[in-house]
């Protein structure tokens with residue numbers, strides 16, 4: 095490639111776990127860096143550039159300032175990628191949207207609440223066009239690598255859209271429902287190689303929902319395995335509070 | 344052929360005998376309440392009394408994931424990894440899973456033969472075991488009883504003191520060579536009863552399905568179905584797969600990967616341009632059932648479901664293939680009574 099793609103990395107409201115997990119690529123980090131010019135990365139360097147071929151953006155939008163910044167980033171980026179559950183779906187941040195925003199501010203900031211303007215948490219896609227998602231909490235590293243490679247090569251990237259159960263079955267795991275646990279795998283988007291259920295842990299749905307989830311059916315299934323209906327919907331909301339707003343039948 | 348007796352106390356010695364000459368795959372405990380075929384190292388870990396294994400022996404011939412090709416973009420070359428015959432003894436296979444292997448053989452031999460599958464299938468020898476049907480098995484309804492020895496080289500039938508051993512092929516006789524067993528005279532075991540049944544034979548079922556294309560059961564089932572694909576992925580006769588290229592981060596090499604896929608998944612019918620031609624979960628459920636009891640069955644006269652009960656046992660939404668099919672049968676019979 096004649097010119098290396100200019101890459102920038104930004105973060106909004108989140109734990110920065112997604113960015114940190116990029117720094118964790120160890121053996122692949124050098125290969126990644128060799129393919130691109132990193133022109134902006136708050137966590138690792140202190141440089142500023144005006145235009146980006148690819149902007150990777152982590153975190154949900156939750157203040158008026160976030161909204162301004164994301165528009166600015168979008169304007170300057172050819173390709174914008176949402177990194178991690180917060181950026182893709184609003185993530186756990188969006189749980190606060192279930193409560194009146196004034197209550198949330200008072201709870202979090204106490205007497206200083208008026209110093210911190212806050213909005214209901216939004217995924218990037220609620221405000222700007224997002225070209226690709228890397229899902230997961232923290233983001234799924236393998237998916238980041240697949241997308242990264244596709245972008246650098248100028249190839250299409252097919253986002254997985256099948257349940258976690260698929261990889262769970264390819265791995266021939268005992269279904270955790272067999273052990274009296276409940277699992278969000280059937281409606282959660284796979285692509286993580288069912289990394290939790292491989293260890294006998296249930297899936298909490300961190301990669302968000304498949305494109306057409308049967309939510310009422312999932313809630314029924316959870317209820318038939320012993321959860322109260324309200325609890326069942328709460329489980330589904332953990333990572334999907336934004337997408338589930340107004341959905342519950 | 345000859346029948347002999349394997350006392351319970353000699354089962355471990357028997358497994359050791361097999362192991363000294365062969366790779367042995369057998370059922371082992373998996374998780375808290377499940378079983379799975381694994382390569383045997385400790386004979387004491389083998390479980391011959393088990394209700395069903397999570398995935399059938401299919402996984403050895405059609406692996407859940409496999410590399411079809413490695414490519415190098417710098418030199419523009421590709422190589423296919425060497426596929427080896429499985430060449431092993433499968434100990435403790437149930438009759439329905441052997442019937443499923445026969446069906447897969449048909450699938451991969453018919454039309455353009457599938458080389459990887461057929462190569463892997465070579466050298467597989469099967470020691471079948473009888474089983475006690477649980478609340479999900481209905482193999483009897485598709486003509487495969489728990490003592491059916493079809494496909495086995497040696498068959499072990501449960502007896503209170505051990506196993507009645509039937510040697511069915513020359514390969515089977517070779518497996519037992521050097522392991523002397525006393526002869527056994529026939530008291531046939533009592534027949535095991537299935538609690539689940541499909542109420543009509545395959546030829547009627549094909550006709551009933553033909554007439555049930557617009558039956559309400561498809562939409563009703565779709566209300567609870569999560570489209571998770573589990574029912575396909577656990578099925579011993581499902582053989583659909585997806586193929587994807589993976590490229591290394593360096594962008595100069597990669598591989599072509601194949602993995603199991605299933606018709607209950609929405610993306611299964613997604614084609615170039617984003618069109619999904621079985622968009623509705625109801626249509627996918629109908630397709631699955633037709634694949635098991637109509638499409639392939641019309642051509643071969645055999646149901647492509649072997650009654651293992653896995654899809655029902657594994658469905659977290661509680662959808663039962665037997666209930667769906669019996670509902671269609673009941674309604675078709677009612678209709679016939681009305682029109683007759």
Ligand code: SF4
Nearest residue numbers: 259262269270277279
């Ligand atoms: S453990 Fe969860 S992901 Fe795995 S099959 Fe069961 S429901 Fe699906």
Ligand code: SF4
Nearest residue numbers: 286290297298300301
């Ligand atoms: S199994 Fe579920 S919770 Fe675990 S990483 Fe995958 S999507 Fe997230």
Ligand code: SF4
Nearest residue numbers: 568569571572574658
């Ligand atoms: S296992 Fe059950 S919920 Fe999942 S696709 Fe099959 S029928 Fe639907």
Ligand code: SF4
Nearest residue numbers: 578648649651652654
């Ligand atoms: S359709 Fe269900 S019962 Fe029939 S063979 Fe497949 S998994 Fe077993």
